[in-house]
Amino acid sequence: MEEFPEIMTREKKEEKHELPELENVEGKVVMRMAPSPSGPLHIGHSRMAILNDEYVKRYGGELILRIEDTNPNNIDPDAYDMIPQDLNWLGVNVTKKVIQSSRMDIYYNIARDMIRKGILYILEKDQAIFHDLKLKSIPAEERSYTPETNEEKFDKLLSGYYSEGEAAVVMKTDLAHPNPSVRDWIAFRINTAPHPLTGNKYILYPTMNFSVSADDHLLGLTHIIRGIDHLVNTEKQKYMFRANNWKIPEYYHYGFISIPDTILKTTVIKQGIKSGKYSGWDDIRLGTIMALKKRGYRPETFRKYWINSGMRESNATFSWEIFNSMNRELIDYDAKRFFFVKDPREVKLNNTNKLKSHAAIHPGRPELGYREYEINPKSSIYFPSGEFEKLKENDRIRLKDLCIVLKNEKEFKYMPEDNDKKLKIIQWVPLNSNDIKIYKPDGTVDDGKIEPLASGKKGVVQLERYGYVNLSEHMGFYLHR
RNA sequence: GCUCCGAUGGUGUAGCACGGCCAAGCAUUCCGGCCUUUCGAGCCGAUGACUCGGGUUCAAAUCCCGGUCGGAGCACCA
Numbered sequence: 001m002e003e004f005p006e007i008m009t010r011e012k013k014e015e016k017h018e019l020p021e022l023e024n025v026e027g028k029v030v031m032r033m034a035p036s037p038s039g040p041l042h043i044g045h046s047r048m049a050i051l052n053d054e055y056v057k058r059y060g061g062e063l064i065l066r067i068e069d070t071n072p073n074n075i076d077p078d079a080y081d082m083i084p085q086d087l088n089w090l091g092v093n094v095t096k097k098v099i100q101s102s103r104m105d106i107y108y109n110i111a112r113d114m115i116r117k118g119i120l121y122i123l124e125k126d127q128a129i130f131h132d133l134k135l136k137s138i139p140a141e142e143r144s145y146t147p148e149t150n151e152e153k154f155d156k157l158l159s160g161y162y163s164e165g166e167a168a169v170v171m172k173t174d175l176a177h178p179n180p181s182v183r184d185w186i187a188f189r190i191n192t193a194p195h196p197l198t199g200n201k202y203i204l205y206p207t208m209n210f211s212v213s214a215d216d217h218l219l220g221l222t223h224i225i226r227g228i229d230h231l232v233n234t235e236k237q238k239y240m241f242r243a244n245n246w247k248i249p250e251y252y253h254y255g256f257i258s259i260p261d262t263i264l265k266t267t268v269i270k271q272g273i274k275s276g277k278y279s280g281w282d283d284i285r286l287g288t289i290m291a292l293k294k295r296g297y298r299p300e301t302f303r304k305y306w307i308n309s310g311m312r313e314s315n316a317t318f319s320w321e322i323f324n325s326m327n328r329e330l331i332d333y334d335a336k337r338f339f340f341v342k343d344p345r346e347v348k349l350n351n352t353n354k355l356k357s358h359a360a361i362h363p364g365r366p367e368l369g370y371r372e373y374e375i376n377p378k379s380s381i382y383f384p385s386g387e388f389e390k391l392k393e394n395d396r397i398r399l400k401d402l403c404i405v406l407k408n409e410k411e412f413k414y415m416p417e418d419n420d421k422k423l424k425i426i427q428w429v430p431l432n433s434n435d436i437k438i439y440k441p442d443g444t445v446d447d448g449k450i451e452p453l454a455s456g457k458k459g460v461v462q463l464e465r466y467g468y469v470n471l472s473e474h475m476g477f478y479l480h481r
Numbered sequence: 482g483c484u485c486c487g488a489u490g491g492u493g494u495a496g497c498a499c500g501g502c503c504a505a506g507c508a509u510u511c512c513g514g515c516c517u518u519u520c521g522a523g524c525c526g527a528u529g530a531c532u533c534g535g536g537u538u539c540a541a542a543u544c545c546c547g548g549u550c551g552g553a554g555c556a557c558c559a
Contacts, residue, residue: 036559071558127557135555168557179484181555189557208559231485232554255487256552308494308508314487315552322493322509332522339519364522400518425518464519481520 019054019307022223023250028061029222033087033094034212036068037079039266040281041086042288043259043302043318050306051225051254053092064219065094068212069101070205072195076270080197082281086289091299098219100211101197107206108158110214111169111188115150119243120187122153124167134183137175143184157190157204164190171210173239185209185236209233213240221249228253228313254311259318262287284477285443295441296460296470296479301327324480331460331468331479336361336368338454339400339427340436340463342446344382349405351414352377357430359401371453373430375402381428382449383412398423400464427464438469440478450476 022029031052035045056063065084069075080099087094114120123130123142133140142150157167169188177183187210192203206214216224216237224234234251241248263269264287272278282290293299304326309316337360349355355375361368375381381399391397391407396415398404404423405412433449440446454461460470460479469476 034559038559068559074558123557131556165557170557177484179555182484186557191557205557207557212559228486228553230554230559233559235485253486305493310494312487312494316493319492319509321491325509328521335521337519337521359518362522363517363519398518402518421518423518427519462519462521464521466520468521 019051019058019310022055022059022252025059025222027059029055029059030062030064030220031056031223031225032064032066032216032219032221033092034066034068034226035079035083036071036074037076037083038074039076039079039270040082040288040290042264042286043262043292044257044264044287045086046090046289046302047254047257047306047309048226049087049090049092050303051311053090054303054307055223055225056095057093061222062095063093064096064098064221066098066215066219067100068208069099069195069197070208070211072191072193072205075196076266077196082290089289089293089299090302096219098215099197100215101195101202103211103215104198104202104205106218107188107211107214108204111206111210112151112154114171114244115154115169116147117243118147119172120150120169121145121172122150122157122167123170123186124153124162127165130168130170134175134180137183139175140170140184142170143172157188160203162190164192166190169204171236171240172243173236179232179235181232182236182239209236210240213237216249217241217244217246223250223252225252225254225311228255252311253313254309255313256315257309257318258315259287260320262318264288284439284441294470295477296331296468297327298330300330320480327480328468332462333362333364335460335462335468336457337363337462337464338371338457339429339451340438340448340466340469341382341384341427341429341433341450342448342466343385344429344433344449345385345388346380346431347383347388348378348380348411349375349414350378350411351375351403355403355414357402371401371451373451375430380431381412382431382433383428384426384448387426396420396423398425399428400425402428425465427466434474436474436476438476438478446478 033049033052035041053063065087067080111120121142123140125140130140154169156162168186170184171187173182173184175183186207188204188206190203191205194200195202231253238248263285269278269286273280278286281288282294284291284295301323305323354377357373359371360366361371393407395407396404404415404417406415429449429451433451434455436448436450438446457471460468462468467481468479470479
């Protein structure tokens with residue numbers, strides 16, 4: 001190779017995006033996804049699901065789906081089913097499912113043990129007062145009570161002696177910690193709202209920081225990937241690991257991603273469904289996994305996109321452009337081509353001979369054959385009215401795969417074939433085409449006609465010069481250009 | 482305000498732990514051209530970035546200090 005150095009410099013390095021290796025992997029990994037069951041998953045959630053899934057697939061091990069339902073006020077019972085369905089569609093391989101509300105006794109036992117060790121204490125103070133003490137780094141008097149006293153009060157807590165807000169279980173951390181919220185955080189609180197799964201059986205619920213730490217340890221998590229919104233929680237949870245002498249997992253936090261022009265907020269969606277604004281969780285105006293699936297996105301696109309995004313801690317903007325491009329690459333091979341005419345206008349053609357159209361079903365795959373229609377002499381076609389209005393008198397255009405025409409007042413004049421390469425090419429459909437409505441993610445609907453050969457077709461097709469559309473019955477859902 | 486985190490072209494990322502092979506790679510978009518009877522696919526070309534200021538060093542995107550900007554947290558939510 002010394003003789004041909006210039007050849008070497010031309011070599012292109014093919015770069016594929018891969019996730020970085022995890023630290024301290026000893027054999028297999030145990031990872032988890034921990035959504036709260038407030039609704040189905042949306043595109044933002046798919047990141048944590050896929051990142052975790054990718055690593056478990058790489059190293060082998062377990063991927064736990066842990067549903068965090070320790071706050072009865074924020075639960076949609078349907079989510080218990082919708083979340084696993086969304087994950088399944090995304091190709092995420094959950095090996096174990098855990099529901100926190102069914103583990104209450106486990107949390108109580110750990111709490112009792114920690115009370116005996118003097119790590120937890122029972123607070124009988126108002127939230128505001130406690131908050132104020134923490135701000136000033138002043139210990140509450142209960143902090144120094146004996147384990148016996150605390151255990152007694154813990155039993156009272158369980159038995160319903162206290163009502164909401166009167167008492168709570170507190171985790172001792174470090175009152176000198178620079179971040180007040182890390183100082184002595186609340187581990188259990190009373191909530192008397194009925195739980196969708198357990199009803200009124202429990203009134204003392206662990207807070208997320210307690211149940212998460214307990215479960216991450218008990219389930220043997222080795223590596224945890226989650227958003228930077230949990231950075232402070234990680235710090236809080238490490239106190240619990242250290243206090244119990246548990247092995248601390250490796251933590252990774254990825255940055256926030258803002259997803260433009262997309263409706264994701266569960267509360268907003270729920271309200272919209274209730275008021276009739278949205279047809280359901282899969283309304284294509286939404287950013288839920290269900291809606292994206294309905295539009296025709298492929299699960300592999302999500303995977304590719306999130307692998308490409310990596311795990312940086314810096315915030316970023318989601319790029320529909322790149323996402324769509326990745327999806328296009330996946331669907332194009334199987335997307336048959338058809339003509340769609342939006343806002344059709346019947347335009348007369350003054351041809352004297354019968355015309356035959358000849359359009360490829362897929363220009364890259366001639367073996368699939370052609371779409372052919374016959375246009376009788378002095379007949380008409382449907383043409384997009386928007387395009388028609390843009391034409392000037394005597395403009396020549398090509399009706400795609402049919403013939404050249406010239407605009408003459410309200411009609412098209414048939415023109416003989418020539419080799420003019422610069423002609424504008426516009427699609428059309430024959431008169432026996434079917435009506436179709438195409439729903440778009442921005443909430444608008446395009447009414448039009450789709451060529452006869454597309455009738456009954458389902459799945460993603462490409463409507464030439466219009467975009468990719470997921471067809472179903474007499475409607476279509478717009479995917480992307 | 483306090484605590485913590487981050488900053489590479491329009492967008493997304495690679496590189497940064499071990500400074501030199503980075504006058505910065507890849508993808509996407511935009512712009513030009515070729516091909517094509519799609520605004521799809523393919524091909525070619527072009528534009529475009531290390532937040533700023535200091536310091537260390539023969540050498541800094543990479544290390545140190547400071548500023549600016551952005552974000553998160555500051556709940557008996559998750």
